[in-house]
Amino acid sequence: MSNSINLLKQGNIKWVESVKEKDPTFFDELAKGQSPEFLWIGCSDSRVPATQITDTMPGSIFVQRNIANMVVHTDSNLLSVVYYAVKVLKVKHIVVCGHYGCGGVKAAMSNQKFGFLDNWLLHIKDAYRANAKELDAIENEDDRFNRFVELNVKEQVQNLAKVSFLQEEWDQGEFPYIHGWVYSLKDGLIKDLGYTINSNQGLQEVYKYSGE
Incomplete structure (x- = not known):
C-alpha cells in the first residue's frame, strides 16, 4: 500500500x-443527527471543498457535487439529495457554486472529444447554447470562459427552480432560497452573483406548477 x-x-x-x-x-x-441549514451543489474539483472554503464544521452543509456543478433533471442522484435536503432536513438555503477555471466548463466550450465524458458535457454545452449571443460577443477567450462559468451557474439555479417539489415548498413559504455563487481559485474568495431565487415567478409559464 x-x-x-x-x-x-x-x-x-x-x-x-x-x-x-x-x-x-x-x-x-x-x-x-444533522440539521444543516445549507445545501451546497458544487463542482467535484478537489480544490473546492465546501466546508473549508466557508470555514464551517461538519454538520453545517449538506453537499452534492458533480462535474461543473450541474443540475440535470434526469440525475436521480442529485434530485434525491435535493429532495432529502428540502423535505427532510428542511434546509433554508441552496447554494449552486461554480468556480473559475472549471475544467468541465472549459471542455464543453471546445470541440474536442473526451470519450464517455462527452455525454455529461452535452448538458454544459446546452447552457452555452442558451447564452451563445452574449458569450460569442466576448472576444477575449479568458473573459468568455469566466463569463460562461457565471452564466452556467445561473442556468443551474434556474434548472433547480423548475423542480416541482421545490415549487411545492414555495407554495408553503419563502424557503428555500437558491443562490448562485462562483469561487475563485486565484484568491480563495467567493463571488455572489446577486442571483437568488425563492419562487417560480421568474420562470417561463410552462415550467410553473400549480399549487393546487
Missing part, C-alpha cells in the same frame, strides 16, 4: 485530535 493513502488516515487522526482539543463533546453531539 502506498504511503500517500496512509497520509489520509494519519490526517484523519490529527484532525480528530484537533477538533477534540477545541470541543471535547463535538463528536458526541455530531453523532446525534
Whole structure:
C-alpha cells in the first residue's frame, strides 16, 4: 500500500485530535443527527471543498457535487439529495457554486472529444447554447470562459427552480432560497452573483406548477 493513502488516515487522526482539543463533546453531539441549514451543489474539483472554503464544521452543509456543478433533471442522484435536503432536513438555503477555471466548463466550450465524458458535457454545452449571443460577443477567450462559468451557474439555479417539489415548498413559504455563487481559485474568495431565487415567478409559464 502506498504511503500517500496512509497520509489520509494519519490526517484523519490529527484532525480528530484537533477538533477534540477545541470541543471535547463535538463528536458526541455530531453523532446525534444533522440539521444543516445549507445545501451546497458544487463542482467535484478537489480544490473546492465546501466546508473549508466557508470555514464551517461538519454538520453545517449538506453537499452534492458533480462535474461543473450541474443540475440535470434526469440525475436521480442529485434530485434525491435535493429532495432529502428540502423535505427532510428542511434546509433554508441552496447554494449552486461554480468556480473559475472549471475544467468541465472549459471542455464543453471546445470541440474536442473526451470519450464517455462527452455525454455529461452535452448538458454544459446546452447552457452555452442558451447564452451563445452574449458569450460569442466576448472576444477575449479568458473573459468568455469566466463569463460562461457565471452564466452556467445561473442556468443551474434556474434548472433547480423548475423542480416541482421545490415549487411545492414555495407554495408553503419563502424557503428555500437558491443562490448562485462562483469561487475563485486565484484568491480563495467567493463571488455572489446577486442571483437568488425563492419562487417560480421568474420562470417561463410552462415550467410553473400549480399549487393546487
